[in-house]
Amino acid sequence: MQNPHLKDVLVNFPDVVPDSLPWPKDADAWSLKDLEIFIGSGGFLKPKKKAAAPSAPPAPPRTTGASSPEQAVSGYAEANGTALPAADAAPAVPAPFGFETPGFNQEKHRFIMPVRVHCEDTAPNGHVRVESLVAYAERIRSLALKQIMGISLADLKEKKLAILATEFVVEVVGAGIRVLDTLRVETVPEFPAAPLFPWDTEMFKEDGTLYMRGLFGLNLCQISSTGAYSGVDESNYRSFTKELSRFADPGKKRFSSTSLRFFMAYEKAGSPFVPEKYVQARYCVRSSDCDMYHVLFQARVPSMMESCHSGEASSFYVNIRMSVRPGDDLLVHVLSNEEAALFICLRGKEPVLTAVGRYKVGAMSQEEIKCASIRLPLLLKYCTTGEKPSCDDFDPSKV
The missing domain is CATH 3.10.129.10 (Hotdog Thioesterase)
Structure with a gap:
């Protein structure tokens, strides 16, 4: 967003991360008052009258040499400031990530999408409900599969395939949160062996601190004529994941073909669980x-x-x-x-x-x-x- 009034308005909103807001295309031409209304409402209220969009929109930011957390998680699929070649790179994302629109950062090997924390997502202890955190993680996975990886869950069902979530861990590790705060969800899949299809997930607060970490053990399954689900074999698994493997992070693997049990991704406490x-x-x-x-x-x-x-x-x-x-x-x-x-x-x-x-x-x-x-x-x-x-x-x- 290149509006010349933005810096002046942000002085009155020190907690706001500009990239977390769903900026319309014509926001570059808004007046100072328009910006105040939009930012003050957390992106909920847009000006009734909008000026015409500039004829030459500003060039997208580069992802290298990032000097801030916001720059470091740019939604553009670039590496070293250069667009990735189509043959061996993730599909180019036409715009930075936004609400309901995940982006893929090749440098970080992460799908990234902001989510807004609403009142129904909060708990009496001042945190986001675990139920909502799981739903956020489900949302970015589904949208990333459809919008970037080209896989629709509905299309899978027509092919007698399904991706089932069977195990997961969600851990809140950060301080409390406020209504209408934004969480930045980052996730990456892993393809160790049939049928496991795990996704490592983290969520960050507006100040860049880690709020939640999670691991979701999905399984690629086939659906029989009777409606029963069973894990696909290795051949079908590799065929399905061949083009998707480019989205994985080669430097971060929590599973392998000989280590597929979910508990193996977690440290031992050194003592048993002792109920009272x-x-x-x-x-x-x-x-x-x-x-x-x-x-x-x-x-x-x-x-x-x-x-x-x-x-x-x-x-x-x-x-x-x-x-x-x-x-x-x-x-x-x-x-x-x-x-x-x-x-x-x-x-x-x-x-x-x-x-x-x-x-x-x-x-x-x-x-x-x-x-x-x-x-x-x-x-x-x-x-x-x-x-x-x-x-x-x-x-x-x-x-």
Whole structure:
């Protein structure tokens, strides 16, 4: 945005990051008063009368030699200030990233998009709800797939393919946030081996500090004639991801063909999860918990578990093991202490969903994730028979 009045107006709005606002094309010709209205409303109010757009718009900024965080995350697909060659580069982005329009930064190997924090996204503890953070991450992935990578989720379904989110971790690591603040979402996919399709995600506040970090374990699946989902084989996986691999970050790999288990991306705490309380609760899955495909929307899980265990979680691990649909009656086993709670959700005898919520500051540990994944058979036996699990990740001695 090259409006000559911009610097004068920004003096009265020191917390505003100009690149985070959805500038219309004719903003370069706005008056000082027009700019004040637009910036003061966080980009919500636009002038009723707009001057004609200049005949020669300013050239897009280069991404090299960035002297500020805003410059460093330019949405233009350039490297060393030069447009990338079409043969081996990501598609050129015609404009910088904006709301509902992700950009791809080749230098950072990141898809980038700002999101606005509205009142319904906030929690009583002054943070963004975990549910909203998961939804933000889902939004940038879907838009990046469609607008930049050329993959529509609807088109995938017609080809009997689907990308399913089965595991994720979201951790709030920054200070509180305000209504109408902007978060800058940055994400990058990884293609280790069939069927895993993980996305590393971070969200930054307006001052450039890290607010959230997350990891989403998606799987590329094929849909059978009966509607059942199963992971694609390696051949179909490589065929699908061949052109997409250029979007990955070669310098940052959390998985490999011999290391696909989600918990392996997290550090060990060096001690087991030690619950101090055990209760059972029931939860009936609502239509509002599910999406248009009549299956559970992964972002809803933290809010669902909040109805079974009170508290405002700052971090969550979720493992969706089977399809969950409206009307499903879940028996929820809750094992908790002051810092965390483990949720095991059964539909009849089937463990369809597990989760771990952390309620005090601290990184999600490998032991906690294991309790809600590979240790599940042992923990189910403990919940039903009282038999103590023989593993180093879970210690029920204080229950």
